[in-house]
Amino acid sequence: TAMDVLKFKVNGKEHTVGSNVSSDVMLVDYLRNYLNLRGTKYMCREGGCGACIVTASKTAGGPFVSVNSCLVSVGSCHGWEIKTIEGLGNRKDGYHPLQKSLAENNGTQCGYCSSGWIMAMHGFMESKKEATMMEVQNAFGSNLCRCTGYRPILEAFKKFAKDAPKEDRLMSLKNLSLCKTSKGGCCKSGCDDEEDWCMVREDDLGETETKKIVLKDGKIWYRPRLLKDVYQILGEN
Ligand code: FES
Ligand code: FES
Numbered sequence: 001t002a003m004d005v006l007k008f009k010v011n012g013k014e015h016t017v018g019s020n021v022s023s024d025v026m027l028v029d030y031l032r033n034y035l036n037l038r039g040t041k042y043m044c045r046e047g048g049c050g051a052c053i054v055t056a057s058k059t060a061g062g063p064f065v066s067v068n069s070c071l072v073s074v075g076s077c078h079g080w081e082i083k084t085i086e087g088l089g090n091r092k093d094g095y096h097p098l099q100k101s102l103a104e105n106n107g108t109q110c111g112y113c114s115s116g117w118i119m120a121m122h123g124f125m126e127s128k129k130e131a132t133m134m135e136v137q138n139a140f141g142s143n144l145c146r147c148t149g150y151r152p153i154l155e156a157f158k159k160f161a162k163d164a165p166k167e168d169r170l171m172s173l174k175n176l177s178l179c180k181t182s183k184g185g186c187c188k189s190g191c192d193d194e195e196d197w198c199m200v201r202e203d204d205l206g207e208t209e210t211k212k213i214v215l216k217d218g219k220i221w222y223r224p225r226l227l228k229d230v231y232q233i234l235g236e237n
Contacts, residue, residue, distance in 0.1 A: 008080045010035060011087030023075030027067075028052040030074045031084060039085035039115045043144075045070045050116040050143030055083045055123045066123030068142075085115035088122060098122060098157070105156035109147035117143050121157050133161040 006017035010031065017023070021034065026045075031037045031054070041051040047068045055064035057080065064083055089096030098118045101107070108114040117140070124131070124139045131139075136158050145153060158164055 006074055006078050008074075008077045008082060010037070010082045011084060012081075017074050021074065024073045026070055027054070027072045027074055027077055027082070028069035031069060031082075037084050037086050040069055041112055041115060042070050043112075047071050048142060048144070049113075050120060050140075051113055053116040053119040053123070053143070054085075055119055055126065057081045057083075063126040064123055065127060066120045083119070083122070085119055088118065096122075097160075098125075101156040101159060102153065105152050105159070107148060107153040107156040113143065113145040113147075117145070117153055117157075125160070130162050131160075132163045133158040136161050 006023060008015060008017075015035065017030070018034075021030065028040055028042050028045075031040050032042075040054055043049040043051045045052075047070065050068070052068055052070040053066050054069045056067045056077070057064045060081060062081075064081075067082075085099075089099050095103075096118075098121050102114060102118060107117070120140060120143055121136075124136070128135070137154050140154070
């Protein structure tokens with residue numbers, strides 16, 4: 001009957017699980033094999049590695065919490081709104097600040113674990129609008145990375161903490177949660193970092209053109225579009 005139809009949204013698009021799919025198929029396999037969303041990875045299949053993390057909400061538009069997609073069957077996702085790494089940001093629509101920060105801080109090597117880390121951080125950010133660097137660090141007990149040694153990953157995310165050193169700080173978690181950069185360009189969503197530390201660039205093609213911005217204290221700031229140029233201005237490489 002119509003009541004038996006399994007439906008959920010993935011990255012804003014409604015999906016009806018076909019009768020060819022058993023309701024005990026795990027969400028990770030459904031995403032990868034039926035929806036072709038292979039940014040979500042898997043390894044342990046028992047909730048221990050975090051490679052499969054996506055975020056999900058039971059109410060339209062969030063808040064989203066992290067979910068290990070290897071642990072939930074499609075049968076338990078009825079009515080959910082699910083977000084995968086592809087929905088958070090992608091090459092075509094623009095990358096999310098979390099994706100950019102991880103890439104630009106060398107927090108990704110083979111990349112296999114990266115989507116899980118980013119989605120776990122996305123879930124954390126949705127639950128906690130402000131966090132300290134220590135809270136960010138302690139939020140990750142179940143993501144494994146075999147390559148990076150963890151430090152660069154945590155450094156990339158700790159830059160969003162409220163107590164991050166000013167020269168490191170990218171954007172507060174609160175503003176990050178407002179940031180809709182996957183649409184490309186500054187989202188103008190009411191974030192008060194926009195004039196100052198917004199790392200949004202108008203495209204992802206490597207353009208380095210600067211934009212003149214008058215800061216709140218009257219100083220003129222030439223905002224480079226690429227974060228690495230910010231680091232150069234700060235005297236870092
Ligand atoms: Fe899901 Fe490891 S595959 S936590
Ligand atoms: Fe290779 Fe994390 S970058 S597993």
